[in-house]
Amino acid sequence: MEILVASAIGLMTATGLFLILQGRSFPVIVGLTFLSYAVNAFLFAMGRLTVDLPPIITPGAAYTDPLPQALVLTAIVISFGMTALIVVLGLRGFLETGSDRTDLSLADAAEEHVPAPEGEDAGRERGGAARA
Amino acid sequence: MVLWLIPLLPLIGAILPALLIRSGRDVCASATGFVSLAALGLLLSQAPAVFAGEVVRVSLPWVPQIQLSFSFMLDGLGFFFAAMILIIGLLVILYARFYLDRADPMGRFYAYLLLFQGAMLGVVLSNNVILLLVFWELTSLTSFLLIGFWRHLAEARQGARMALIVTGGGGLALIGGLLLLGNIAGSYEISEILARGDLIKASPLYLPALVLILLGAFTKSAQFPFHFWLPHAMAAPTPVSAYLHSATMVKAGIFLLARLWPALAGTEAWFLIVAPVGLATMVIGAWIANFRTDLKSLLAFSTVSHLGLITMLLGLGTKMAAVAAVFHILNHATFKAALFLSAGIVDHEAGTRDVRRLGGLAGLMPITATLAMLATASMAGVPLFNGFLSKEMMLEEAAHTSYAGITWLFPVLATVGALLSVAYCARFAIRTFLGPVRHDYPHHPHDPPVGMWLPVALLIVPVIAIGLFPGAVAGALVALTAGAVIGGPLPDYYLALWHGLTPALVMSVLAFAGGAVFFLTQARVDALRRHFPRPEARDMFEAASNAVVLAARRLTAWVHDGSLAFYLRVILAVLIAAGIFAMASAPHAAGTRAMLPVTLPALVAWLALVVACLATMMRHSDRLLALILTSVVGLIVALGFVQFSAPDLALTQVSVDVVTTILMLLALNLLPKTSPREFSLPARWRDGALAGIGGLGIGGLAYAVMTRDGTSIADYFLAQSKPGGGGTNVVNVILVDFRGYDTFAEIIVLGIAAVAIFALLDPKLPAGALRRVRALQPKVESGDVHPPMLVVAARAMLPLALAVGVFIFLRGHNQPGGGFIAGLVVAIALMLQYIASGYRWVADRKRLDSQAMIGAGIGIAGLTGIAAWAFGLPFLTSNFGYFTLPVVGTFELASALLFDLGVFLTVVGVMVLSLAQLSRVGQHVDPLPTPEQPMDLPLAAPPPYHQPREA
Structure with missing residues (x-):
């Protein structure tokens, strides 16, 4: 069983790493989610794997290590907070600039999703893109 | 004790003028003068001991690990320099009181000046090379502040920056040199280093140490080719120029050469480097001065x-030359300070310092003119003034110096230097003060108040006294100082006006004759000179610094290119x-822990995870698919937690996954x-x-840990x-x-994240963004915006879900559940x-x-923690008890439950706030009309529509 868990952790890590190396914010966010899974599972695995020994005190029972579980529990919730914040940051960046690239040197060549906006706010848009 | 106070007094006293300026300029200047006077008094109190040949030392360990100590030493050389710094300092303080304009911030000026004075005293009195370095850098910094005192002038800022870069750069080299020196000598105490000259000169590290120390000294003392910063430092107020850039700071480099003379001088390398640098500086400086x-x-x-002249004398390495150097330091300080102050008076009274617009001032400001011309005569080396004596000694030394087999080089160039010196002195005195009176001065020149000319007069006294009676007036001081420089018996010499018909006298006469001719032909030489290209040091410096800035920019742009x-x-x-390195250096024996058997459900789940991961990697460009696959992986992770005895984690993972999706x-x-596709195929590979x-590394590491047994602190928690x-x-x-503090901090972080999300997303999008986002909306939407089945089911579920949440919350202390999970369940029900x-x-x-909920949650958790204080217990100490109620029976109440309530409220608030804020933006974007009251039964009084206050 250990080999399955270890390989799963490795694969989730690899997927996460590959996705954060992409040049767009959404894959990076998905990649961070994968990395959170991998890191949480890794931390959890540090307590070694046991079956049917939950850390609930019952007379005469053996237990698994509760400490990694407690740490991972907070980590899961915190990683939600982090993901939510990054999602919103990415969204705000896209709304401001019209591009969701994570590469500033290419951001000037943005706006490929939507035809360039015309009219009164075209200048403001370009200003926003330059600011990014 | 007294010795520590001498440098510390001005450093601490610098606060006085800054504070007392409110009481007026006179009080401010007097306080500054008083501080200097006190330091001078302390110094003079040590004079009897020093003149008796004693070396006063004090020491206090500061950072003993690096052999840094507060150790000071007062010998002849230190005394000589300290006295010069304090006496000229006093005169400059007096002069500056009248020189500075009413608009100039005088408090700041005097504060800087005292800081500089303290730093300079520290340099000349330090007995520890590291301490000396500290003071050395302080002089560079305070000099920067003083040069840039008129910060509104671009010239002052440029000059200050240039001085700081050049002397600061030299200071860096000096750090290396002095550390090497201390390393060779085995001690960082200067008195020890001086005693080990032979050991140092024999070391293979002698040459690198020497070169680095000389770099420091040459930059500080403006030796060629680092001489260019000094003229630009003249953007400083004149008292600063007189004090720092003629009498004291620029002599710090020379002081260092003199201080380390016993340890470093006398070798071939010393002579070959120091002497020609000094000679070149002397000639080049004098040449340029003629055309300013x-x-x-x-x-x-x-x-x-x-x-340059003094450096050359020290570089010759003979004892006689060292005596001459010391004597010239004294003489130069007196006449040059007097000249700077006179130039300041001319500038102040006539309104210009340009020699082409001056002349004939002798009749208009007779006192100043007399004093300045006396000082000029000394500078030119006219007999009966002190400058003559030390110049003769210099020429005498140069006359029998042979450089690398060339016997004529030093005598000829030294004579040329003297000649050029005579010429610029003549130009200074005659073009400013003599000649016809003009009528086009910017101001009406007249003699300044006594406070301004008195310092000059006081400086002229030694100029003449030493010139007439050298042995009686300066003999003892020069002997004392030179003795300290040489560190041994003095050579046979006597200071006198007349030495007979020596080679030096011939050279002097030649210099005067040649100088007169040069002065008369100056205009023609100048015209000729302009035909040749002249290297402009400032332009070269600017070009070099611009090149460095450009290179730094390019490097930054290259490594910091903005690509995540x-x-x-x-x-x-x-x-x-790093991981490969760590793994390569670790043992690789296989683990011994017994493995769990692989079960079929586990294998299926594993396969699903592998497929989901690989598919995500390959098809991530379809974002919706990637999202679905991500939640599949999250579910499998949750199943893993169920399998491996972690029910709490499984519950948390499932609910967080729902919220995240x-x-x-x-x-x-x-x-x-x-x-x-962002990158090319090879880049993707x-x-x-x-x-x-x-991934391989992390997986391997996890496997290595899981196959080995380890110890854990779990037993404590379980017990x-x-x-x-x-x-x-x-x-x-x-x-x-147990770890309530962590959890408390965590819910605070969550709260901050939610507030940040709320602040980052303004639901009212700007028009451009709105248009862009609308273009991304699917063209075909489902016909039913709010499917009735879903609406009914969600509303029926809400009370149930809330009840489940309460249940999970309450049982959490004893069974899987708790505030986090209950909060997530309730948040999901609300989201639905x-x-x-x-x-x-x-x-x-x-x-x-929602925001109130977050605040209440963190507040409750915090108050629960604080409540422990009421019982004299540390923050977040929990308590519990058992209570019996009729019907319900015995139950337990723990303060931790209250803390968990805080966690619960925070989690609900955070989740709802962030999701609602996002959906609010979506609502704003969606152009389709929203039914006012989907699936609502008509109530007696329908709630009046109002704009929602928050998400």
Whole structure:
């Protein structure tokens, strides 16, 4: 069983790493989610794997290590907070600039999703893109 | 004790003028003068001991590990310099009181001046090379402040920057040199180093140490080719120029050469480097001075020239030359300070320092003119003035110096230097003070108040006294100082006016005759000179510094190119390299822990995870698919937690996954639905390889740990959970009790994240963004915006879900559950209402404010922690008890439950706030009309529509 868990952790890590190396914010966010899974599972695995020994005190029972579980529990919730914040940051960046690239040197060549906006706010848009 | 106070007094006293300026300029100047006077008094109190041949030392360990100590030493050389710094300092303080304009911030000026004075005294009195370095850098910094005192002038700022860069750069070299020196000598105490001269000169590190120390000294003392900063430092107020850039700071480099003379001088390398640098500086400085039209600039280059003269004398390495050097330091300080102050008076009274606009001032300001011309005569080396004596000694030494077999080089160039010196002195005196009176001065020149000319007069006294009676007036001081420089018996010499018909006298006569001719032909030489290209040091310096700035910019642009992927690649590569290194140096024996058997369900789940991961990697450009696959992986992870005895984690993972997926769906609604290919195929393979190696490393590490047994502190928690924390769910007890502080901090972080999300997203998008986002919306939508089945089911579920939440919350202390999980369940139930009935419908009916919930949650958790203080216990100490009620029976109440309530409220608030804010933006974007009251039964009084207060 250990080999399955270890390989799963490795694969989730690899997927996460590959996705954060992409040049767009959404894959990076998905990649961070994968990395959170991998890191949480890794931390959890540090307590070694046991079956049917939950850390609930019952007379005469053996237990698994509760400490990694407690740490991972907070980590899961915190990683939600982090993901939510990054999602919103990415969204705000896209709304401001019209591009969701994570590469500033290419951001000037943005706006490929939507035809360039015309009219009164075209200048403001370009200003926003330059600011990014 | 007294010795420590001498440098510390001005450093501490610098606060006085800064404070007392409110009481007026006179009080401010007097306080400054008093501080200097006190330091001078302390110094003079040591004079009897020093003149008796004693070396006064004090020492206090500062950082003994690096042999840094507060040790000071007062010998002849230190005394000589300290006295010069303090006496000229006093005169300059007096002069500056009248020189500075009413608009100038005088308090700041005097504060800087005292700081400089203290730093300079520290340099000349230090007995520890590291301490000396500290003071050395302080003089550079205070000099920067003083040069840039008129900060509104671009010239002052440029000059200050240039001085700081040159002397600061030299200071860096000096640090290396002095550390090497201390290393060779085996001690960082200067008195020890001086005693080990032979050891130092024999060391293979002697030459590098020497070169580095000379770099420091040459930059500070403006030796060629670093002489260019000094004239630009003349942008400082004249008292500063007189004090720092003629009498004291620029002599710090020369002081260092003299101080280390016993340890470093006398070798071939010393002579071959120091002497020609000094000679070249002397000639070049004097040459340039002849063509300067600004009085201060002329004096600046003349200072460069004289500093070169002193450096050359020290570089000759003979004892007689060292005596001459000491004597000239004294003489130069007196006449040059007097000249700078006179130039300042001319500038102040006539309104210009340009020699082309001056002349004939002798009749208009007779006192100043007389004093300045006396000083000029000394500078030119006219007999009966002190400058003559030391110049003769210099020429005498140069006359029998042979450089690398060339016997004529030093005598001829020294004579040329003297000749040029005579010429610029004539130019300074005659063009300023003699000649016809003009009528076009910017101001009406007249003699200044006594306070301004008195310092000059006081400086002229020694100029003449030494010139007439050298042995009687300066003999003892020169002997004392020279003795300290040489560090041994003095050579046979006597200071006198007449030495007979010596080679030096012949050279002097030649210099006077040649100088007169040069002065008369100056205009023609100048015209001729302009035909040749002249290297402009300032332009070269600017070009060099611009090139450095440009190179730094390019480097920054190259390594910091704004691409997240590039940074992450670099970070990842470094981490992988570190990991490989660590793994290579670790034992690789196989683990011995017994493995769990593989079960079929586990294998199926594993396969599903592998497929989901690989599919995500390959098809991530379809963002919706990637999102679905992500939640599949999350579910499998949750199943893993169930399998491996972690029910709490499984519950948390499932509910967080639901919330995260909803959140990302809401965001994706406003984002492009696909990711275009960003990188080429080889780049993707490279990224894949990096990711693969990283994954392999983490997986291998996890496997290595899981196949080995280890020790854990778990036993403590398992044993204490029930008796200490009053709960049987150890994970929950750890969260709310043992590690409650962590959890408290965590909910605060969550709260901050939610508030940041709220602040970052303004639902009213600007027009451009709105148009862009609308273009991304799907063209065909489902016919039913709010499917009735979903609406009904969600509303029926809400009370049930809330009941489940309460149940999970209450049992959390003893069974799987707790505040986190209950909060997530309730948040999901609330979210479901938003999904089913639309944002506006829920917002109209919501009674609880999410932000208030977050605040209340953190507040309750914090107050629970603080409550422990009331019982004299540390923050967050928990307590519990058992209570019996009729019907309910005996039950337990723990303070941790209250803390968990705080966690619960915060989690609900955070989740609802962030998701609702996103859906609010979506609502704003969606052009389709929202039914006012989806699936509502008509109530007696329908709630009046109002704009929702918050998400």
